[in-house]
Amino acid sequence: MARLPLLASTATPVQRLAMLMLVVAAGLAGASLVIVPETETALVLRFGEPVRQSAAGIAWRLPFVEQVVRVDKRLIDVDLDRVQLTTADQQRLELDADARVRISDPVRMIQTAGTPDRLVEQLQPILDSVLRQELGQRGLAGVIAAERGPAMARVRASFDREARDYGVSVIDVRLKRVDLPEGAPLDAALARMVSAGQQEAAAIRAEGQKDAQIIRADAEGRAARTYAQSFGKDPQFYDFYRAMQSYDTTFAQKGSKTGIVLGPENAWLRQFRGPEPGK
Amino acid sequence: MVFGYPIPASRECPKEALSFAAGALITPAMNDPGTLDGPVEPEGGSSDAPGSEGVAEKAHPGNSLPGKTLPESPWLHHRAPHTNRPHRPASGWLHRLGFGADAGAKLRRFARQRPITSRSMVSLLAGGALVLWLAGTSLHRIGAQEQGLVTRFGAYQRTLGPGMAVTLPWPVEQLTSEDVTTIRHTTLPEGDGENLILTRDGGLVNCIFDVRWNLSSLARYRFSLADPERTVRDSAESVMRQTLAEHRLGEGLGSGRAEIEETARDRLQALLDRYHAGVAIAGIDIRRTDPPAKAIDAFRDVSAARQDADTDVTQARAWAAQMIAHADGEAAAFDKVYEQYRLAPEVTRRRMYYETMERVLSQTDKVIIGTPGVAPVLPLPALPLGPKPAEPPAGGAH
Numbered sequence: 194m195a196r197l198p199l200l201a202s203t204a205t206p207v208q209r210l211a212m213l214m215l216v217v218a219a220g221l222a223g224a225s226l227v228i229v230p231e232t233e234t235a236l237v238l239r240f241g242e243p244v245r246q247s248a249a250g251i252a253w254r255l256p257f258v259e260q261v262v263r264v265d266k267r268l269i270d271v272d273l274d275r276v277q278l279t280t281a282d283q284q285r286l287e288l289d290a291d292a293r294v295r296i297s298d299p300v301r302m303i304q305t306a307g308t309p310d311r312l313v314e315q316l317q318p319i320l321d322s323v324l325r326q327e328l329g330q331r332g333l334a335g336v337i338a339a340e341r342g343p344a345m346a347r348v349r350a351s352f353d354r355e356a357r358d359y360g361v362s363v364i365d366v367r368l369k370r371v372d373l374p375e376g377a378p379l380d381a382a383l384a385r386m387v388s389a390g391q392q393e394a395a396a397i398r399a400e401g402q403k404d405a406q407i408i409r410a411d412a413e414g415r416a417a418r419t420y421a422q423s424f425g426k427d428p429q430f431y432d433f434y435r436a437m438q439s440y441d442t443t444f445a446q447k448g449s450k451t452g453i454v455l456g457p458e459n460a461w462l463r464q465f466r467g468p469e470p471g472k
Numbered sequence: 473m474v475f476g477y478p479i480p481a482s483r484e485c486p487k488e489a490l491s492f493a494a495g496a497l498i499t500p501a502m503n504d505p506g507t508l509d510g511p512v513e514p515e516g517g518s519s520d521a522p523g524s525e526g527v528a529e530k531a532h533p534g535n536s537l538p539g540k541t542l543p544e545s546p547w548l549h550h551r552a553p554h555t556n557r558p559h560r561p562a563s564g565w566l567h568r569l570g571f572g573a574d575a576g577a578k579l580r581r582f583a584r585q586r587p588i589t590s591r592s593m594v595s596l597l598a599g600g601a602l603v604l605w606l607a608g609t610s611l612h613r614i615g616a617q618e619q620g621l622v623t624r625f626g627a628y629q630r631t632l633g634p635g636m637a638v639t640l641p642w643p644v645e646q647l648t649s650e651d652v653t654t655i656r657h658t659t660l661p662e663g664d665g666e667n668l669i670l671t672r673d674g675g676l677v678n679c680i681f682d683v684r685w686n687l688s689s690l691a692r693y694r695f696s697l698a699d700p701e702r703t704v705r706d707s708a709e710s711v712m713r714q715t716l717a718e719h720r721l722g723e724g725l726g727s728g729r730a731e732i733e734e735t736a737r738d739r740l741q742a743l744l745d746r747y748h749a750g751v752a753i754a755g756i757d758i759r760r761t762d763p764p765a766k767a768i769d770a771f772r773d774v775s776a777a778r779q780d781a782d783t784d785v786t787q788a789r790a791w792a793a794q795m796i797a798h799a800d801g802e803a804a805a806f807d808k809v810y811e812q813y814r815l816a817p818e819v820t821r822r823r824m825y826y827e828t829m830e831r832v833l834s835q836t837d838k839v840i841i842g843t844p845g846v847a848p849v850l851p852l853p854a855l856p857l858g859p860k861p862a863e864p865p866a867g868g869a870h
Contacts (some may be wrong), residue, residue, distance in 0.1 A: 217754065228626045229625075229626050229627070230626040231626060231627055231628040231694075231695050232694070232695050234527055242822050248627070249626050249627035249628065250624065250625050250626055250627035251625045251626075263499050265698065267695065267696060267698045268696060268697050268698060268700055268703070268704070268747055269696055270698070272704070291706055291710075291745060293703075303594060334672070334674075337670050337671075337717045338672065338717050338718065340714045340717075342720070355597045365743075365746070367710040367712065368710060368713065369706055369709050370713060371713065371717075372668065372670070372766055373670070373676075374598070382675075383764060383767050384673060385674065385675075386675055386676065386721075386763060386764070386770065387767050387769075387770040388677075388770075389770075389772050390763075390767065390770030390771050390773060391770055391773065393772040393774050394774045394777035395777070397778050397780075397781050398780050398781055400781055401780060401782065401784040401785055403783055404781070404785050404788070405784040405787065405788030408785065408788040408789055408792050409791060409792055411791030411792065412793070413795060413798070415796055416798070419796070419800055419803045420799055420802070420803060422803070423802075423803030423804075423806050423807055424806060425801070427810060427813075430810065430813055430817075430821075431806070433821060433824070433825075434806060434809060434824070437825070440828055441828060441832065444833075444835060444836050445831040445832045445834075445835050446835065447835060448841040450835040450836075450837070451835075451840065452836065452837040452838075453832075453833065453836045453837065453838050453839070454838075454839045454841065455838060455839065455840045456841055457670065460825075461825075461826075461829045462834070462840070
């Protein structure tokens with residue numbers, strides 16, 4: 194039974210040759226097969242010219258003649274930070290926008306930009322100018338509510354047109370932030386908010402007082418009506434009754450030092466003088 | 473067989489060596505006691521070597537020294553044959569395990585026929601490595617909350633659910649798994665800063681909110697977006713900004729919170745679906761919506777004003793109730809008295825008069841001038857502007 198010589202020193206020349214050829218074949222296989230992950234496509238270039246494109250899985254190439262360049266298939270972010278914009282009504286704004294793009298034509302992309310990073314760098318100024326063009330025509334309220342109307346759709350369409358030159362298609366463009374820049378614009382807005390708040394507070398207080406007054410007046414009216422209904426039954430008796438109450442309240446409190454001079458004709462002293470003649 | 477390590481018998485090594493090695497690990501007491509003193513004569517039988525080297529030295533034909541015996545060489549001794557060894561019962565441990573009665577002997581014979589060389593050690597190791605490789609990279613365990621992605625040479629093949637998974641081994645297929653059902657939190661903004669968002673009427677709201685999400689499709693999550701977490705974060709920020717920009721300041725600050733959360737959630741889900749992100753948004757929770765720090769006093773004042781207004785109204789209501797109750801009470805009292813008066817008008821009137829006078833005059837200082845026509849000079853005391861400390865003397869009665 195022949196056994197594989199594991200040490201070359203014990204191998205016969207034929208066996209040695211076979212092993213060498215095996216190693217070379219393995220090396221060639223390694224050089225000509227490329228594993229392409231699902232997130233990328235592979236572009237095979239021959240002397241710089243693209244020859245074919247392959248999807249995920251195994252891509253093969255002629256080892257020294259062809260090269261494989263891998264291109265990301267996923268959505269790429271093109272971020273634009275701190276775009277200073279002046280609106281149509283002279284308001285300064287600071288925007289953050291971002292766009293999602295996909296490489297639709299890898300050949301084009303390689304030819305124009307080379308790598309995804311450089312691609313993003315080249316797309317950013319284009320996005321900047323497209324945004325300014327569209328949003329600079331609007332007033333502050335229009336920019337804040339930009340997603341409402343067709344503005345962002347137009348931005349996307351223009352950006353897409355320009356980006357096709359780079360082999361890229363634009364999925365959408367969105368405004369991440371719309372801010373008032375630090376300094377005068379922000380302070381002015383805050384001051385406006387403060388004064389609006391103060392006005393609202395004053396209005397609420399006044400309203401409250403008004404309501405209170407109405408309630409009080411209403412209650413007084415009802416009380417007066419009650420009194421009138423009741424006391425109006427006999428105004429003279431009411432006068433007497435009320436006078437008695439009044440004397441009670443005024444003179445009959447302990448500690449009120451009132452002096453009263455009772456003359457001879459005083460009604461209370463009527464019986465004091467003695468019985469009337471004939472009664 | 474000794475200790476399971478059979479000594480190769482196929483080489484050209486004397487059978488005696490075999491026997492010796494076998495016997496060397498057996499106590500000498502196992503030898504025939506009668507032969508302890510002298511060399512052991514070959515007893516013949518099956519243990520005899522085919523060659524005659526095992527014969528005792530004494531009778532060696534090649535001994536050319538007459539009258540002198542060569543020293544005994546222990547290596548040439550023919551030790552006790554195997555048959556003298558303690559007899560291993562034919563039914564050993566293998567038999568007890570359930571194999572046949574002579575399974576032990578068969579195994580020994582088999583092992584002796586397939587000796588382990590260094591080469592076969594290597595192939596054993598290689599076989600072990602192969603099994604390990606196959607088992608390690610073909611069998612996978614996917615947790616209860618996870619999904620697994622199988623890629624063949626990088627290309628997406630299929631998604632697997634929880635449990636044991638079998639794939640082709642390593643270079644061909646690979647499995648990556650990730651937790652899909654656990655809900656993840658993203659808080660915007662990160663850190664402690666303010667996050668001022670413009671509302672429709674130009675006001676600013678400091679909005680801090682949480683996004684709760686998990687994965688709906690692991691394949692899409694991994695293969696659609698270059699940076700899915702960042703995409704979720706950026707999209708959430710953009711959607712919240714858009715939603716707040718449609719509401720007025722008052723709604724943003726409090727009254728419209730639930731509606732804003734729901735609108736933002738729906739929009740964010742629609743947006744991520746457009747990107748095929750494989751993300752499911754469980755909900756958006758607004759943790760704080762406040763006015764900006766500099767304007768917060770003014771807004772606190774608004775709340776205070778509301779409270780003041782409420783207090784005013786409440787107080788007025790209390791006063792009003794009191795007044796009406798008082799009026800009702802007085803009217804009722806008058807009505808009662810009036811009824812009595814109606815029954816006997818003059819009597820009631822006089823009675824009331826006298827009663828009141830009693831009460832009044834008992835509390836006051838009185839001066840009675842009984843004689844008509846007398847005009848006394850009464851010293852008027854200083855007009856009392858407050859309660860006097862001592863009682864003044866009563867005026868004399870004339």
